[in-house]
Amino acid sequence: MVVLWLMGGGALGLDPVPTSKWGGLPVMLMLAVLFLGIGFPIAILLALGRRGSLPVARAICTFIIELVRGLPLVGLLFVAAILLPLFLPPDWTIDKLFRTLVALTIFSSAYLAEVVRGGLxxxxKGxxxxxRALGIPYWKMVGHIILPQAxxxxxxxxxxxAIVMVKNTSLVLIVGIFDMLSAARGAATDPTWPAPSTEGYLFVAALYFAICFSISIYARHLENGVRARSHS
Incomplete structure (x- = not known):
């Protein structure tokens, strides 16, 4: 949110920066944080709907999950970034970065929903x-009893x-989003200040490894905390 606020010119009299000029590591981190943060609650709703007793909700959630999981991420990105504007009226404009974020959110929510459904x-069932026998409302039961354990x-x-989805952010360069990998490629081909391509790509790989390894370490910390509470 701080990045969005600063890029929008919300502090110290800064001029707004159009999303077409965003690039590099901030774009990758912003996309990863936003689509995982938004996609996880959607995934929980999809998993609950697929496991629920309402036939219509179960059919809709199942259809959405299976449809998205049956499509490649590159296809969804192309639809969001290239095909969608062709179907909109000429006076309608939706930011390309926002469309890419929506595609990534839909894709991640479908895969996360299946993981949550496995936990459920x-x-x-007891x-x-x-x-229910104690009279606990459904959403309180789900939020305080079922979901935490699942x-x-x-x-x-x-x-x-989550790690796979973070690495999938590198695919946004296919639809013209200037991400971290695109920045390394642009630096390597700059005729004025050419940078060594090998070192640039190795640096990008090291950043991806550091981010994904940090996620793994944090998840291990959560597992150890859960295990310690269960044995106490």
């Missing part, structure tokens, strides 16, 4: 039945999916 299926059980696959 691994729980004993807990929900006991909560998410704790699937921390490793959630971590793996």
């Amino acid at each position: 299926q691994g729980l004993d 807990q929900g039945e006991a909560a 998410i704790q059980n699937v921390i490793p696959p959630l971590t793996n999916t």
